[in-house]
Amino acid sequence: MAKKLAALDVNKCIGCMGCMFACSRRVGRGGFDKSAIGVRSAGGIERGFVIIVCRACENPPCTKVCPTGALRERKEGVGVILNEDKCIGCGFCAQSCILGAIFWDNEKNKPIVCKYCGECEDYCVHNAIGMVEIKTGA
Amino acid sequence: MLMKAKDMNRVLYIDLTKKDIKIEDRGDLFDAYLGGSGVAIKLLEEECRSGIDPLSADNPIIFAVGPLTALFPSASKTVAMFKSPLTGNLGESHCGGRSAMAIKLAGYGAIVLKGSSDIPIYLAIHGDEVKFGDASSIWGMDAVTVGRILREVEKGAGVRTIIRIGRAGERQVRYACAVCETYRHFGRLGLGAVMGSKKLKALIVSADKSVEIPKDKRKEYKKVYDEIHDVVVKTDAMEKYHDLGTSGKIYDLNKIGGMAYKNLKSASAPEEIARELSGENFAEMFLSRRVSCSHCPIGCVHLASLRELYEPGYYFKTTTISYDNEPIWATGFMLGMKSAEDCLMLIDAVDKVGMDVMSTGVILAWATEAYEKGIITMEHTDGLEFHWGDVNVYSEAITKIVEMPTEFYQNLAKGSEYASSVYGGQDYALAFGGNEMPEYHTGIACYLNNLTGARHSHLDSAGYDLDQKLIGKEFTIEEVVKELLKEEEWRQILSSLVVCFFARKVYSAEAITKALNAIGVENGTAEKLDDLGRDIHRAKMDFKFREGFNLSKLRIPKRIFEVPTPHGFLKEEDIRKGIEVYGEMIGR
Numbered sequence: 001m002a003k004k005l006a007a008l009d010v011n012k013c014i015g016c017m018g019c020m021f022a023c024s025r026r027v028g029r030g031g032f033d034k035s036a037i038g039v040r041s042a043g044g045i046e047r048g049f050v051i052i053v054c055r056a057c058e059n060p061p062c063t064k065v066c067p068t069g070a071l072r073e074r075k076e077g078v079g080v081i082l083n084e085d086k087c088i089g090c091g092f093c094a095q096s097c098i099l100g101a102i103f104w105d106n107e108k109n110k111p112i113v114c115k116y117c118g119e120c121e122d123y124c125v126h127n128a129i130g131m132v133e134i135k136t137g138a
Numbered sequence: 139m140l141m142k143a144k145d146m147n148r149v150l151y152i153d154l155t156k157k158d159i160k161i162e163d164r165g166d167l168f169d170a171y172l173g174g175s176g177v178a179i180k181l182l183e184e185e186c187r188s189g190i191d192p193l194s195a196d197n198p199i200i201f202a203v204g205p206l207t208a209l210f211p212s213a214s215k216t217v218a219m220f221k222s223p224l225t226g227n228l229g230e231s232h233c234g235g236r237s238a239m240a241i242k243l244a245g246y247g248a249i250v251l252k253g254s255s256d257i258p259i260y261l262a263i264h265g266d267e268v269k270f271g272d273a274s275s276i277w278g279m280d281a282v283t284v285g286r287i288l289r290e291v292e293k294g295a296g297v298r299t300i301i302r303i304g305r306a307g308e309r310q311v312r313y314a315c316a317v318c319e320t321y322r323h324f325g326r327l328g329l330g331a332v333m334g335s336k337k338l339k340a341l342i343v344s345a346d347k348s349v350e351i352p353k354d355k356r357k358e359y360k361k362v363y364d365e366i367h368d369v370v371v372k373t374d375a376m377e378k379y380h381d382l383g384t385s386g387k388i389y390d391l392n393k394i395g396g397m398a399y400k401n402l403k404s405a406s407a408p409e410e411i412a413r414e415l416s417g418e419n420f421a422e423m424f425l426s427r428r429v430s431c432s433h434c435p436i437g438c439v440h441l442a443s444l445r446e447l448y449e450p451g452y453y454f455k456t457t458t459i460s461y462d463n464e465p466i467w468a469t470g471f472m473l474g475m476k477s478a479e480d481c482l483m484l485i486d487a488v489d490k491v492g493m494d495v496m497s498t499g500v501i502l503a504w505a506t507e508a509y510e511k512g513i514i515t516m517e518h519t520d521g522l523e524f525h526w527g528d529v530n531v532y533s534e535a536i537t538k539i540v541e542m543p544t545e546f547y548q549n550l551a552k553g554s555e556y557a558s559s560v561y562g563g564q565d566y567a568l569a570f571g572g573n574e575m576p577e578y579h580t581g582i583a584c585y586l587n588n589l590t591g592a593r594h595s596h597l598d599s600a601g602y603d604l605d606q607k608l609i610g611k612e613f614t615i616e617e618v619v620k621e622l623l624k625e626e627e628w629r630q631i632l633s634s635l636v637v638c639f640f641a642r643k644v645y646s647a648e649a650i651t652k653a654l655n656a657i658g659v660e661n662g663t664a665e666k667l668d669d670l671g672r673d674i675h676r677a678k679m680d681f682k683f684r685e686g687f688n689l690s691k692l693r694i695p696k697r698i699f700e701v702p703t704p705h706g707f708l709k710e711e712d713i714r715k716g717i718e719v720y721g722e723m724i725g726r
Contacts, residue, residue: 016432016434025363028359029350029351030208030350030351032345038296044320048427123367125376
């Protein structure tokens with residue numbers, strides 16, 4: 001069964017950014033410029049936080065606007081995968097994602113999309129995010 | 139943008155007079171002193187001439203972070219250093235929020251502010267881009283509103299810090315603080331007043347970089363990271379600081395009779411008050427959210443939600459107020475509040491103007507007792523009748539301290555040491571080394587800590603903790619002083635790495651050495667860390683003595699000898715002896 005990362009309970013998020021740091025740590029970075037997940041306050045910390053991550057939508061708008069076929073749906077049926085070699089960095093995918101879940105790699109001038117690897121989950125000690133199974137073809 | 143480890147040694151110098159900047163590589167300082175307190179005291183030595191007026195353009199402000207910031211959990215503090223307008227010597231204040239992460243990932247190990255602006259300004263530091271903004275239209279605003287406005291006009295949402303002052307800073311109240319992310323503070327010793335004297339309303343720093351771990355170190359880095367992370371989330375820190383937060387210890391401290399109540403007329407509040415002001419009650423009645431500093435999984439920050447009817451006709455307002463052990467004590471216990479709600483209202487009033495809440499509580503407690511004893515009259519107070527537990531009068535007094543309508547309030551704005559030197563009542567003016575006391579009346583160690591600590595802060599050497607460990611045990615004064623000094627020296631390492639003291643048990647000498655090695659920062663052994671801690675501590679003391687600090691002239695308010703501690707009554711001769719022993723140990 002395919003899995004994806006999901007915001008399980010945004011009310012449990014304490015805004016520590018542990019997930020963002022974990023995502024960039026995968027590639028040997030201390031920071032979040034390679035992160036495919038974002039957390040920010042919902043307009044003042046008192047209102048809580050917003051967790052932004054690819055929700056692996058059905059019929060994803062981002063793949064529809066990709067002019068080169070670099071960004072396409074995964075074979076598993078949901079979620080997207082990027083072929084960096086084909087990507088020309090036009091940014092249409094990021095514009096099409098109204099969740100803001102396509103992040104941008106300024107060094108490469110290419111999108112950063114969640115690979116649903118679940119690395120960040122291990123560092124969310126308050127269980128605000130986690131991997132969930134997704135049913136395909138439902 | 140990518141940074142190598144060496145880029146973390148960059149220091150951004152900002153001249154507020156000339157509105158000019160320069161960036162220098164100070165690898166020399168970071169290699170020798172790690173970061174945080176260690177580097178900041180060296181920069182202070184370089185930038186702060188002897189004998190300068192702390193509220194003049196000559197006083198520098200230094201913000202410093204550490205080598206582990208953004209790379210390991212809970213290395214999440216920023217150290218601010220300056221000459222304190224409250225004590226006239228070392229000013230050092232620590233704050234979390236997003237400040238450390240933002241400064242580090244903007245590409246700096248430290249930021250030095252010099253000079254003074256001719257007009258109100260704010261600084262926007264977005265990575266390498268430094269902008270001087272006209273703050274005339276936000277001058278005079280409270281600390282909460284300023285944050286709200288700058289959040290909209292400046293970029294970097296989610297990855298920035300906004301450090302600002304309220305009216306108290308602008309008016310140079312000597313214990314004004316700088317507020318960070320609305321709910322965190324560079325509290326003690328008057329950083330806010332120094333910012334105000336420079337007409338610097340706010341400082342925004344946003345991240346645009348990341349640090350590259352050398353390829354051959356990545357595996358090791360990940361391994362050490364996981365080990366440290368594991369310990370952070372599995373030690374008692376998580377339970378202690380996340381569940382009830384720092385206020386979790388209030389009830390027990392009161393129960394053992396170690397908690398100053400009503401200007402230390404006694405060392406414990408009545409049972410029903412202690413229950414009302416306990417961390418348990420705050421959580422049950424008002425806790426609305428727990429949040430954390432950047433890159434710290436603990437989440438000790440506790441936010442209360444207070445709903446008040448403020449006008450008839452169903453006009454309600456809901457205010458979010460951050461609470462901790464110290465603010466609850468300073469407003470609730472020290473000023474004799476009867477309800478948690480009143481306590482929150484007072485904390486909110488202090489936060490809006492941007493003053494150190496501990497100093498404010500102690501100063502108002504002194505004023506209340508002085509008023510009771512008749513040395514302060516309504517003429518002084520501009521018509522206010524000070525008495526314990528009156529939230530409205532205290533709220534008005536807070537505004538008056540800031541606006542200073544009479545000479546009395548001008549004097550209160552200079553701290554309790556100064557005000558009591560003018561009006562008398564020094565026996566119950568609870569300042570130590572010029573800084574207002576924390577809550578603890580636990581024994582000799584807490585007072586030796588207050589008197590000899592470089593910042594006169596309970597966090598310098600945690601004397602309150604030592605006192606509690608020593609209950610029921612035999613000990614000598616020499617042993618106590620030795621223990622305090624050892625603790626304070628070790629804490630210099632933690633604050634140079636800007637590791638939060640709540641994670642102090644995680645960052646043992648062994649763990650620190652491993653962590654530094656894993657990111658390719660050259661460092662020595664555990665023994666060398668001990669030596670370095672001592673060197674940094676002595677450098678801070680050197681600065682204090684250079685600016686006139688004198689161990690033999692320390693004033694000890696008589697009040698602390700009149701009320702028993704959990705160890706019984708304290709004796710002045712014992713404390714004087716402790717100070718003397720301390721002096722010998724540091725070669726003074």
